[in-house]
Amino acid sequence: MIILTFKLKYADKRWQQYLEETFGKDISEKFSIEANATAKTNELTVNLFNFKENSEIISKIKNDKNIISAYIVSNNSVKKRIA
Secondary structure: OEEEEEEEEOOOOOHHHHHHHHHOHHHHOOOEEEEEEOOOOEEEEEEEEOOOOOHHHHHHHHHOOOEEEEEEEEOOEEEEEOO
16 A cells, blocks of 8 residues: 655644645545644644655645655555655
8 A cells, every 4th residue: 555644834824725825635535543742742643545656746745844744655664655
């Protein structure tokens, strides 16, 4: 299984709203998200399972200033680093 996984820093909006505006409603509904908020950070980990290397999604990730890191993972190892 190929997984797209990336981390976002807080973008001054609700996470779901931000993801819908950035990636579109259809894609954002497929995301599995996990928020991690502490006194020092507010980050979100997003996973998209069964990822078929969509160049539009990869381009949006590369150009998003709020994305901390992004990877394509296959068989529990990093296949490609995006950001």
